[in-house]
Amino acid sequence: MNDDTQSAVATPGEDWLDGLLHADVRDGRSSYIADQGFTARVMQALPVSLALPAWRKPAIVALWGVALAGAALALPGAALDVVRETYRLLGAHPVSLSGMAGAIVFAGALSWSAAAYALRASD
Amino acid sequence: MASSAVSDAQLIARALVGDDRRAFAELVRRHQSTVRACLRKLTAGNHALADDLAQETFVLAWRNLKSFRQEARFSTWLYRIATNCWLADARKRKEELLGDRDDAVADEDRADAFGGASAHGDHARGATLKLDLERAMAVLTEGERAAIVQCYHNDLTHEEAAYVLDCPVGTVKTHVLRGKQKLKLALAAWAPEESR
Numbered sequence: 346m347n348d349d350t351q352s353a354v355a356t357p358g359e360d361w362l363d364g365l366l367h368a369d370v371r372d373g374r375s376s377y378i379a380d381q382g383f384t385a386r387v388m389q390a391l392p393v394s395l396a397l398p399a400w401r402k403p404a405i406v407a408l409w410g411v412a413l414a415g416a417a418l419a420l421p422g423a424a425l426d427v428v429r430e431t432y433r434l435l436g437a438h439p440v441s442l443s444g445m446a447g448a449i450v451f452a453g454a455l456s457w458s459a460a461a462y463a464l465r466a467s468d
Numbered sequence: 469m470a471s472s473a474v475s476d477a478q479l480i481a482r483a484l485v486g487d488d489r490r491a492f493a494e495l496v497r498r499h500q501s502t503v504r505a506c507l508r509k510l511t512a513g514n515h516a517l518a519d520d521l522a523q524e525t526f527v528l529a530w531r532n533l534k535s536f537r538q539e540a541r542f543s544t545w546l547y548r549i550a551t552n553c554w555l556a557d558a559r560k561r562k563e564e565l566l567g568d569r570d571d572a573v574a575d576e577d578r579a580d581a582f583g584g585a586s587a588h589g590d591h592a593r594g595a596t597l598k599l600d601l602e603r604a605m606a607v608l609t610e611g612e613r614a615a616i617v618q619c620y621h622n623d624l625t626h627e628e629a630a631y632v633l634d635c636p637v638g639t640v641k642t643h644v645l646r647g648k649q650k651l652k653l654a655l656a657a658w659a660p661e662e663s664r
Contacts, residue, residue, distance in 0.1 A: 361659050362652050366620045369601050378501040383519065387496050387526045388489060 476542040496526050503546050509617045510554045513602035525550040548632045551614050558610050604654035612647030615640050
């Protein structure tokens with residue numbers, strides 16, 4: 346034992362059982378257990394790795410980079426078009442306060458329903 | 469094969485980052501003897517069972533290598549997995565275990581039985597001691613046996629044993645104390661004359 350009770354050799358003052366245990370440990374340390382195919386058996390029993398091959402990660406990162414760059418180039422024009430059309434529509438048809446409140450309540454209810462459904466589906 | 473100059477930490481990093489099975493094989497080769505010896509002690513000398521559990525230990529180590537945070541030595545982490553494997557198996561085989569029999573009468577009977585095998589000369593002393601210790605270890609409860617094996621056979625501190633056994637240090641000390649009391653009864657024939 347790696348403690349104050351430990352001693353490599355059983356001393357006269359030492360507990361006789363400690364002496365016996367240490368003697369057994371000394372015997373055990375001197376007898377190394379030969380591998381005899383143990384490592385090979387362990388390696389055969391290992392599960393097949395589910396990790397991605399080394400080349401897949403940089404390839405995926407590169408593809409995401411290309412997609413994001415494409416989106417960054419295409420979006421400013423499209424986003425501007427959407428904002429411009431929305432403003433035109435809203436300007437052409439003035440919305441009342443009650444209409445806006447109704448739309449907000451409807452959008453909120455839709456969001457909560459979707460969230461509740463998603464949570465139930467993930468259970 | 470990796471050279472012995474390569475540390476366990478380097479081999480673990482290789483196994484983790486590059487999915488390097490040869491690095492893990494080297495770790496198995498390095499630690500197989502100590503893990504199998506530890507399990508042979510825990511199983512009270514059942515070598516076949518110990519080797520099965522050792523194999524399970526290394527497979528679990530491979531699966532959970534990412535969770536090894538280097539807060540303990542790799543060998544200590546392996547002892548922890550090995551002990552858990554043994555405990556899980558022991559619970560499954562509960563009815564076959566002698567370890568939970570605690571009554572004093574049974575202890576006295578066993579002390580007598582072990583005594584018969586121990587009165588030999590120096591020539592066979594080592595082998596007889598090993599055999600008697602294995603039989604005596606079977607008398608202990610799982611917790612006592614695990615604590616004795618970790619603290620004596622694996623040469624761990626009480627703190628390290630507490631990490632391996634996943635229990636407080638005080639519990640380890642109690643298990644060691646109780647285990648030694650039972651071993652003294654079971655191995656009474658090995659006691660010097662003056663202490664009998």
